[in-house]
Amino acid sequence: MLLVLRGRFVPASFGETGHYRADAVDVVAAQPLRYAGWQVCVECHDSEGAMKSRSFHRTVSCEVCHGPAAAHAEDVESQTPLIPRERGAECLSCHEYLSPRPTGFPQIIERLHNPLQACIGCHDPHDPTPPEVPESCSACHAQIARTKAVSHHLTLECETCHDARAEHRENPRSFLPRKPTAREFCGGCHSENADSPADIPRVDLRDHGERYLCWQCHYPHHPES
Amino acid sequence: MEQHLERLQSAVEQISGFIYPNEIELHWGLLVVLYPYITGLVAGAFILASLEKVFKVKELEPTYRLALLTALAFLLVAPLPLLAHLGHPERSFEIFLTPHFKSAMAMFGFVYAWYLMLVLLLEIWFDYRADLVKWGEKAGAFKKLLYWVITLGSRDLSPEAVEFDKKAVHTITLIGIPSAFLLHGYVGFIFGSVKANPWWSSVLMPIVFLFSAIVSGISLVLLIYYVTTLVRRKQPDMACLDKLASFLLYALIVDFSLEILDFIHRLYESEESIGILSELIVSKLYISLTIVQILIGTISPLLMLAYSRFSRLPTELKRVAYFIAALLVQVGIFGTRWNVVIGGQLFSKSLRGLTVYKLELGGIEGLLTSIGLLILPFLILYILIKLLPPWPEASLAASESAAASGTTAD
Amino acid sequence: MAGQHDERQFPRREFLVKTLQLPCSAAVVTVLGPLALGSDAAEASQGDSKTAERYFGMGIQVDKCIGCGKCVEACKAENDVPREPFYFRTWVERYVIHNDGEVSVDSPEGGIRGFPREEREGDVLRSFFVPKLCNQCDNPPCVQVCPVGATFKTDDGVVLVDSDYCIGCRYCIQACPYGARYLDPRTNTADKCTFCYHRITQGLLPACVEVCPTGARIFGELNALASPLRRLMRKSSLQVLKPALNTEPKVFYSELDGEVR
Structure with missing residues (x-):
């Protein structure tokens, strides 16, 4: 009886290749695609593909940022893939600083890295090499620039006090800018007999603060605090 | 499904440490706790019955048929919690059609069918056959037909035939004992062979299961025997109760020793998993393991049985002590099953965290279903007792004289 | 090796x-x-x-994973895995070993949205991400325990589930040492990573490998002499997860830390 039942109800392909329904393999294999694969993308988007293939993003497949695009590849007209333009998760999910991320992998601290600017304003995602050296000090030292901008020192250029060589802009760690080292430097504007506009506050360097350096009490980027 | 997801969401907040994300859902719930609990009762009750037949423990005769019927009633219910727990119960027949011989679980159907068909039903049939013929002669038309159907038309009452019945019962019992061992040892193997789970994976698991099964079966038959005699307004056979209590005590001692051995062995080997298992025992399993299983379910009945069995308590008090001890044993054995099944899923296989089990009230996996499934075997047992009175005095074949009082007393 | x-x-x-x-x-x-x-x-x-000619495996370079979670996202999209954070065919774990030796591991929503900055950032001895998925064991305990033959190893070494045949007993979920299986709440059948069987049989890469931006995941045929996977196997010292269980995984990790379980 068991044999009769077995012959009747056991699926036809059961046991053909193992103790399972051989047809099940085809069922799993017939699942539809969602991700087309970059090879399909570059058939049409060849210039982006070529550009990307020579860039730091050469290992980053198109659909990492643009989302699953098999539907788009099937029907180019009505299905459009994602095109992330905003500053946000698409770039930061890889490039925001996290300590487990491998050393050497380019990371930023989003809060401090050119706030409010769209990533693609400076970086081309298909060729994300940092485009050029920063024009102004504030590109990197944004926090100081913002502080200084609301202080009495707002009109001063950074170079007034800091001696920054041009190489510092390309290799900031290797060519550190110099800072003032002596009281007399501040005295150049703030001493009794300095040759500077009359509305600048004056002190007598001989008895004001005595042996302390100016910036031990005054923060030069926001001196009134 | 919405509810299900909400429950999982609330479970996330109660996780301590790290668990694999797929482990938030606990897969074997209360129904799977019931399954080893019920099969344990079956195996235990049967082993008790065979004590009388094979090992000639004459004191236990009043419980022989009762134990058989109890085993049958619970065995009929045993697969229901499993079936109810399947994601696709309608596909369960596949386990018979294409059993995977390397899978412990695939053997369930065969072990079960073997035990039900070849052991229990046959033994009951042979044991009751002569009585059935005689009861049939005295009963009304409907019952007459029913008994005739049950005897399968075999109506020979000659001494040779009755002798053959007795021999058959003896042989089946001989086969039945290893079968009962197989039935529950096998259930232990289902858990003990999961190498991925350090709480389950233990070679002692089938043996611990077996002895806890014997403990639970004896205590269940003791409870049922005690209650049914009270309901029938009869005096319980004290020699029988004493014997039951003794066997319960011995089995309990062996069972507890095995569990302690398992515990010490784990502690002494102190493998990778010991940290998380210790944490599990002192936190999530504290109540169900330390309090319920060990204190209430093992040590208390152990002391009660030992004391009342070997001291000169008045008979009345002794009986009550046995009854309470047997009741506590049931609670304890249920706790054992819970701690194995649920406990084994409360820690992550990453060995880095603990999760929670939330018992629902309604629903197929809920408390009410399980209570229903625990009441069901008693209903079946009631019908079986009505149909096949297990009381010694009801047996016409044994003593013609007691027949009249036996059938009316029921 | x-x-x-x-x-x-x-x-x-x-x-x-x-x-x-x-x-x-x-x-x-x-x-x-x-x-x-x-x-x-x-x-x-x-x-x-x-x-066999085709015998699939995967290599994972732990030191290249940046924990972006793109693989988790892609896997769910490609395979229609339920979006709720209790069902994963692949996920990413973050391990942080603190200066006192304490290990903290987390995987918020399987890492699908990446990871927040950790709380004890100043107190880190070392830390790294580990992508996890079904190990496609050559000696799969899940297949061993399936009572009806609804989960099986194909000729190319991939362990699959026949969702039309699975009875939903969940023994396989219990037997998997890696937590790689779940019960799909829509079908009430077990489910797991297929190595994107529908893709690899067409010559495509599994979705998680396709979208891994740093190439931390390498997919290929274990027996092919010239393949990126074979190259990885030649060059690195490889390890598998829970080797003591003798499951013989076909997902190999390079630079795997001893704390990973």
Whole structure:
């Protein structure tokens, strides 16, 4: 009886290749695609593909940022893939600083890295090499620039006090800018007999603060605090 | 499904440490706790019955048929919690059609069918056959037909035939004992062979299961025997109760020793998993393991049985002590099953965290279903007792004289 | 390394399987006769499949993973895995080993949205991400325990689930040491990573490999002499997860830390 039942109800392909329904393999294999694969993308988007293939993003497949695009590849007209333009998760999910991320992998601290600017304003995602050296000090030292901008020192250029060589802009760690080292430097504007506009506050360097350096009490980027 | 997801969401907040994300859902719930609990009762009750037949423990005769019927009633219910727990119960027949011989679980159907068909039903049939013929002669038309159907038309009452019945019962019992061992040892193997789970994976698991099964079966038959005699307004056979209590005590001692051995062995080997298992025992399993299983379910009945069995308590008090001890044993054995099944899923296989089990009230996996499934075997047992009175005095074949009082007393 | 390891293992495994099958099949043939013949013959032929032309595996370079979660996202999209954070075919774990040796591990929503900055950032001895998925074991405990043959290893080494045949007993979920399986709440059947079987049989890469921006995941054929996977296997010292359980995973990790379980 068991044999009769077995012959009747056991699926036809059961046991053909193992103790399972051989047809099940085809069922799993017939699942539809969602991700087309970059090879399909570059058939049409060849210039982006070529550009990307020579860039730091050469290992980053198109659909990492643009989302699953098999539907788009099937029907180019009505299905459009994602095109992330905003500053946000698409770039930061890889490039925001996290300590487990491998050393050497380019990371930023989003809060401090050119706030409010769209990533693609400076970086081309298909060729994300940092485009050029920063024009102004504030590109990197944004926090100081913002502080200084609301202080009495707002009109001063950074170079007034800091001696920054041009190489510092390309290799900031290797060519550190110099800072003032002596009281007399501040005295150049703030001493009794300095040759500077009359509305600048004056002190007598001989008895004001005595042996302390100016910036031990005054923060030069926001001196009134 | 919405509810299900909400429950999982609330479970996330109660996780301590790290668990694999797929482990938030606990897969074997209360129904799977019931399954080893019920099969344990079956195996235990049967082993008790065979004590009388094979090992000639004459004191236990009043419980022989009762134990058989109890085993049958619970065995009929045993697969229901499993079936109810399947994601696709309608596909369960596949386990018979294409059993995977390397899978412990695939053997369930065969072990079960073997035990039900070849052991229990046959033994009951042979044991009751002569009585059935005689009861049939005295009963009304409907019952007459029913008994005739049950005897399968075999109506020979000659001494040779009755002798053959007795021999058959003896042989089946001989086969039945290893079968009962197989039935529950096998259930232990289902858990003990999961190498991925350090709480389950233990070679002692089938043996611990077996002895806890014997403990639970004896205590269940003791409870049922005690209650049914009270309901029938009869005096319980004290020699029988004493014997039951003794066997319960011995089995309990062996069972507890095995569990302690398992515990010490784990502690002494102190493998990778010991940290998380210790944490599990002192936190999530504290109540169900330390309090319920060990204190209430093992040590208390152990002391009660030992004391009342070997001291000169008045008979009345002794009986009550046995009854309470047997009741506590049931609670304890249920706790054992819970701690194995649920406990084994409360820690992550990453060995880095603990999760929670939330018992629902309604629903197929809920408390009410399980209570229903625990009441069901008693209903079946009631019908079986009505149909096949297990009381010694009801047996016409044994003593013609007691027949009249036996059938009316029921 | 791993190649050698496999070859050494093979005879012993074969021996074990054969010895186990012998009494088993003898009993089976006598008791149930034709019932078992089909499956037994097939399983014998399955033993040779390790040398099959296509035999898939994956390499994961732990030191390249940046924990972006793109693989988790892609896997869910490609395979229509329920979006709720209790069902994953692949996920990413973050390990942080603190200066006092304490290890904290997390995987918020499987890492699908990446990871927040950790709380004790100043107190880190070392930290790294580990992508996890079904290990496609060569000796799969899930297949061993399936009572009806609804989960199985194909000839190309991939472990699949037949969702039209699964009875939903969940024994396989219990038997998986890696937590790689879940019960799909829509079908009430077990489910797991298929190595994107529908993709790899068309010559495409699994979705998680396709979208991994740093190439931390490498997919290929274990027996092909010239493949990125084979190259990784030549160059790195590889490890598998929970080797003591003898599941013989086909997902290999390089630079794997001892804390990973």
